Amino acid sequence: MHIIAVASQKGGSGKTTLAGHLAVAADKAQAGPVALVDTDPQGSLSEWWNAREAETPLFARTGTARLAADIERMRGLGIKLLLIDTPPAIEATIVEVIRLVDLVLIPARPSPHDLRAAGATVEIVQRLGKPLVFVLNGATPRARITAEAAMALSQHGTLAPVVIHHRTNFAASMIDGRTVMEVTGDERSAGEIMQLWEYIGRRLSNDYRTMLPTDMARPLLPSQGAA
16 A cells, blocks of 8 residues: 655645545546545545545545554555645644655645745655655746746755646535546646646655655755745
């Protein structure tokens, strides 16, 4: 079983949307059974799943205190992929989750605030010796700050080659428990998510050492003029 945490210490980075979408993408790619866990007290991922009509992905109700034991139960039940959504700013929970996972996805919007938060999350990942992949999320096409943010992130760890662009259909699809792959409309959003899952799926099958974070001595901020 592969275990992925979606983590960032900044709220609004798109963790919940990314976790739900990647779980559905993995399920569609027949990488399942796929399960989700929500460790954020706000429960946004839980609410999305409760509104969902489709039977998959599965959802496991657990907490950080019993997460390790429940992961072993899920492994015994044949779960192949587990995605864990984490809360912003609750470092103790983030640490306990990251201890248990194979890979950490760090979504970051192209803004100085998100890049600072990504740096704080990377410090935790480094300390625990886990591999990571940055995902540039909510980006504006052809904006200079998007390119600058991509450059800044790539200097400190593996950056996914697929950029998730800002479109309203991501949020709209989540309202009733769906994803952009399950609604009609802009196929570009669905394509980005499926391509991102294909990349992550390949990385899970390869050597994790290529995704270990690099030295974070330099501040993870875009170059000047990126405001």
